[in-house]
Amino acid sequence: MIDSWTLSETPCAFDRRLGTDALFTLGNGYLGCRGFFEEEQEGVEALGGIYMAGVFGKGDLKAWKGMHRELVNTPNFLWMSIRVDGEPVLARPRRISSYKRLLNMRTGTMTRSFIWKSARGIQVRFEFERFMSVADLHVAGQRLRITPLNGKPRIELVSGINANVKQHNLVTTIPLPIQPGRPHLRTLKAAGNVIETQVETLPDGVKIVEGQRIAVEGPAGRIRGVPAPAPGLVAERFVFNGRVNETVQLTKTIHYFTSRDGQAMTLLKKSMARAKDYDRLLQAHQRAWVNKWREIDIEIDGAMDDQQAVRFNLFQLVQACPEHDSRVSLGARGLSGEMHEGSVFWDNEIFKLPFFTFAHPPATRSMLRFRHRTLPEARRHAKDLWFEGAMYAWKSGDDGVEETEMGVGAYYAIHIIADIAYALRQYWEATGDDDFLFRYGTEILIETARFWKSRIHYDPIRKTHNILAVRGPNEYDVIVNNNCFTNMMVQENMRYAGEAVAFIQKTDPSAWRKLAARLKLKPREIDAWKTCAKGLVISYDKQRDLYAEDDMYLHRVPFDMKRGKPDARRVIDSTLPYEAMAYYQITKQSDVVTLMNLLPWKFTPRQKKLAYEFYEPKTAHDSSLSFTPHAVMAARLGMKKEAYRYFRECAYLDIADRQLNTISGLHFANLGGTWQAVIQGFAGLYQHDNRLYLAPHLPSAWQALRFRVNYRGALLQVEMRGCKTTVTLERAGTQPISLNLDGRSVRLIRVGQMVSV
């Protein structure tokens, strides 16, 4: 029987432990803590893994200019060393029994228990519990219950904060094997129960301060600890003689701040001074999760496994989002691993933001503000490359500098710039957040439109506007011209810019004058955007009514997928070098299909079907970004079986480690993509022209689907059951809500109002 609120592991997966660590990650957006074992282990298993949003160091990977930024593995504040009769308690086969690791997604806690047997046959039960508070972003809790089952073992317990941590791995493209990499931290102070470290690989590296409170109690009362200092470690040692079936309990609360928060040490001391006890902190944390789930949960009747998988994806997505801090965004692996170095790519805007926009809009606002904050760097980037406006980096750490290694195509993968504009417009349309548009959004739209104006090339021979030398979402397109995805998204970007300008001009003329003066914007620029957008070549085969990925795709060489991808590995890892991809009709990950999902109103159902049927067999799915668009498109086209198959590829991608690299972090785009597959696919949600569209396409295994949607300040409860859709207005917005339910237009005005179609 599956419990859809938990994910559990039993027995211990010794051979792939580091891999499953990522699945058991807990976090609160401030930090993410992998599900590693608390008690000291040997070798790479001792690497831990606690990542703090915005805490970057510099590593060895070569970028175009200098070294790259990478998310720092911060001190392991759950660290323990346990000895029973002098023998270290290590998780080793044949020493461990009754093992169970359990992620409770409803409460945001992880527990782990096992019985350990010493070399001399003494058995002791260990029960761990931990949480990273979502009620107070600077608090974590840890509990350990120790119960001897025989003998009279002498138990030694050292509990501390250990700053002797190294990176898991410095090589992005090769997730295995993990090898201890560079350490980033220098310990500045370690005294009493507080440790202060600094990221020494950056000249102005972040300082991290952490403090702990530990209490150990047995049946005979409190057991006192003694300080156990060591380099890079603050810890206390507790020694006691265990008795059969008598439990000794360690309880620890951890407080943490960084110099990014202000005077970190002062903040820490205040936090520790006012700190509540473990149980009250845990209760507050659990209450906060109840509220979160009320907002984001999706309920599925009829498929407990899918219900569990969907909750897992939502849980992980939500708890990594640094919504509290617009100086950072949500990396490709969140705070659950080191692959892609904690950097943000286009998939943030296209795969993760839709969930937040409709489920929890403040998070989207914060992540779009991050893009606004990095505008200066995007402007510098454009200028460095001889363009105008703002050229967002393909790969950004916290400062917006292009982090892509040399030769990996950052010059080409510029669709990210239009993707940001798209997400921004989607947010504005869904929320009606004009304040955001005035203060941040319009500037982004203007600067990106300016970039496109300078990047678009008018070809005087063909008399067309072109975007040359790009790479679309299909990364096996080494370099192409007039990528359909890019060009149509650019048309949108330029239209959004023009419309935002017109909106401000009308709504707040004085704000507009200030902005226009600051950006030195001339009216003829706006006209030029229109001309450019209108003249852009759209790659399309009229005879076949088929949108082409780019102006050469249809002319390239058919690819033998059976020969090219005989197994689960990527084509370029198993059969041909990357360069060869430019020769074939091969799509690494969905390209035109993704476009059609983003702008569904732009294409006829026939065009969508033709595109799906043409590209799907040519798609290698060599990226975790490929399943979602296929799931959504198939669902909307009524191809139920295919939609469900692709949905399951998304939903179980990390749980089943389908890409063999969950070890280096969860696939965050795919977490958001699972929401997309369900809500945009099975529930057919999209917005267009001041109207929210919904249409049920449930898999046959599902009896019902329930979820909430934020739209224009209103909160809608949606239930789909078979072909029937019921929408209830739980909270009213500022205006009546226009819906299109399965083709029928309806309006919701009063709280409690319900419509069914």
Add this chain to the structure above:
Amino acid sequence: MIDSWTLSETPCAFDRRLGTDALFTLGNGYLGCRGFFEEEQEGVEALGGIYMAGVFGKGDLKAWKGMHRELVNTPNFLWMSIRVDGEPVLARPRRISSYKRLLNMRTGTMTRSFIWKSARGIQVRFEFERFMSVADLHVAGQRLRITPLNGKPRIELVSGINANVKQHNLVTTIPLPIQPGRPHLRTLKAAGNVIETQVETLPDGVKIVEGQRIAVEGPAGRIRGVPAPAPGLVAERFVFNGRVNETVQLTKTIHYFTSRDGQAMTLLKKSMARAKDYDRLLQAHQRAWVNKWREIDIEIDGAMDDQQAVRFNLFQLVQACPEHDSRVSLGARGLSGEMHEGSVFWDNEIFKLPFFTFAHPPATRSMLRFRHRTLPEARRHAKDLWFEGAMYAWKSGDDGVEETEMGVGAYYAIHIIADIAYALRQYWEATGDDDFLFRYGTEILIETARFWKSRIHYDPIRKTHNILAVRGPNEYDVIVNNNCFTNMMVQENMRYAGEAVAFIQKTDPSAWRKLAARLKLKPREIDAWKTCAKGLVISYDKQRDLYAEDDMYLHRVPFDMKRGKPDARRVIDSTLPYEAMAYYQITKQSDVVTLMNLLPWKFTPRQKKLAYEFYEPKTAHDSSLSFTPHAVMAARLGMKKEAYRYFRECAYLDIADRQLNTISGLHFANLGGTWQAVIQGFAGLYQHDNRLYLAPHLPSAWQALRFRVNYRGALLQVEMRGCKTTVTLERAGTQPISLNLDGRSVRLIRVGQMVSV
């Protein structure tokens, strides 16, 4: 006053000594010995540099599959350690005076002399001489004369063969700074005067054996040495008390063999047993050079500097060619340095072979046989990449395996395959060597034509044959389709294959039947070559009568060369990343212009002029391969000033270190290119349709130009003086020789016959 037979350096270029070492390289095709200082130096100056053709090890650079091959720095057999009153004689500023290093190109010797002053003020004159025998490829000679100028110094001289040598540098693209790299050699034996080492970085690494004979004589007779063994060293120590103005002379002969020659130790012993003394060996060497010069020399009246520069280029080109051994070819830096790891590229066939074909055809035959020998590997390469026939590697060591690092475009730069076919056809036409065609050439032509057949893509939409995803000579074309150079050379390749087949069928039907059976060649394959070649898209703008580099070049964005290349550095090193090149109309190195030089009969003079005028301002000349084609084309178009300017870019490229990387070896394509600029440019030489074309386009500074040409077994002496050309038949071929002299057809039949136009 310039001596056109020598190149000299005075004073010592302390700050760029390693750079000039390459200029003073001596060699004999078996090995190349940089002009390093014999007496032991410190740090990187002690690196030496003796490279043997075909002696490769494996280094660290990442190739697509495994490590790369690199030319091995072999034992320094000129090594000495000199002490005066216990103080080491080091080449340091303020200790050296009257310094002169001189390369005598007529005799193939290098001398170096200087006066060294000890810390205590003792002055001693040192005079070195060395040669690498071109009369006996296994012998070198070294002489040192020591003359104290004051005091009574005690002089200690250790002379030996030192196997403690490391590579100069393992990074190809960054020539500076040189840092001692990997050592490849393990010493197997070092005893008496013989040392045996083995390349240990390859499982079947080559063994190298070397022996020395040393004699030291002073006014009082012979000075006896004592063995001075040390790890990796065989040496003798000589100690004597110097007397003012009395010269002591060391004379040393070195013998060397490798396991590539057979039983190396046996061969060495035989060679040493029958060895003549230094003077007789030197005389034989010098006589051999007299014969070489008779064949290859170019005489220029009116410009001694150009005369000297041209001789330098010819001298270095000839003495590195491993004509004796068709298991190897001539690398991009010959045997003069480590850049490009001793590998062979397309420029061998297109820039170096023309010289050998017309000046010394056996060398071309040998280097084309190298391509025949590596056919099995080229076939395997094609198969690995899903093609048929033979796909020659872009970068080959001695075994023909693709050595290009991953991601550097070897999949695209396939024009090399047609370039080999072109050079082969040129050789056959120029020599009439049917034996070569029968035994080797036809097989190469058939297998390369088969490759093209499989690589050409018939596009059913456009109904054209295309070569997609390539990179032409212009390496700033990151990836293009239908590169004009490639496609037209491929048409030639396929035509040559068909014609070779027809020729054998007619001339030797039984040989043909055997070959056809062995290669399983079907008649319809030959028809298919014709169809493919005929249908190939040629990028050409009819309206402008302009050949386009590829099908997009004319549609790309104009490039601001002033901004992009503000100084002598390459565009991609100074202003923009490499990826950006795909966006612009920019040519790294001559592309269409090179094509027009190779197939001059295919284009009208107007087309050539239009192409030159269009591409020349768009060309960054960021490669040493760019100046030659411009010099040739400008000369043929009668643009005398431009032709002369580009000729001088070629002729002085290494002498003046214009590319700032002569330190890592001479630019061998450009050495051959200098010959091309003079003979194919100023003298207008090319062959077509059984006829040799000559036409004078001398620079105004030159009064006359004289050279010899091998053609169809005949030897022609050519003199051009102003607009007048005189040709004399020095040696008859098998048939009358058809010439076109400045537009007039003439025939030469009898030896001594002379024609003037």
